Amino acid sequence: EVQLVESGGGLVQAGGSLRLSCVGSGFTLDDYAIGWFRQGPGKEREGVSCIRRSSGFTYYVDSVKGRFTILSDNAKNTVYLQMNNLKPEDTAVYYCAAYSNSGYCATFRSYGMNYSGKGTLVTVSS
Numbered sequence: 001e002v003q004l005v006e007s008g009g010g011l012v013q014a015g016g017s018l019r020l021s022c023v024g025s026g027f028t029l030d031d032y033a034i035g036w037f038r039q040g041p042g043k044e045r046e047g048v049s050c051i052r053r054s055s056g057f058t059y060y061v062d063s064v065k066g067r068f069t070i071l072s073d074n075a076k077n078t079v080y081l082q083m084n085n086l087k088p089e090d091t092a093v094y095y096c097a098a099y100s101n102s103g104y105c106a107t108f109r110s111y112g113m114n115y116s117g118k119g120t121l122v123t124v125s126s
Helices: 102-106
Strands: 003-007 010-013 018-025 033-039 046-052 058-060 068-073 078-083 092-099 120-125
Touching (some): 018 092, 018 120, 033 068, 046 068, 046 102, 058 068, 092 102
Antiparallel strands (some): 033 046, 033 092, 068 078, 092 120
């Protein structure tokens, strides 16, 4: 079965850190660009970060630059999102998605995803 599974969410105080994982099974992430999205309460889904695994290029939405880092572990078929200095406005369900078209990932398109996970909840308290 082909799937992406996110984990690592939880409750953290403002200023804290979390590391989210996106594990692929049934396919290799090497062939895709991997993006992280989030949807906060009452908000639209927004792209957060993307990594082009072929080149290692990374992309971030302005609101997380300098705080979040996207990392790839090819051996584990996993992409991580290291989130530091978390803020209450980062509260959201975080999803990962795989794109065969890396351009869609890099520009945080909500379409063109080949696979996506069910998400993991991140709650940041003030």
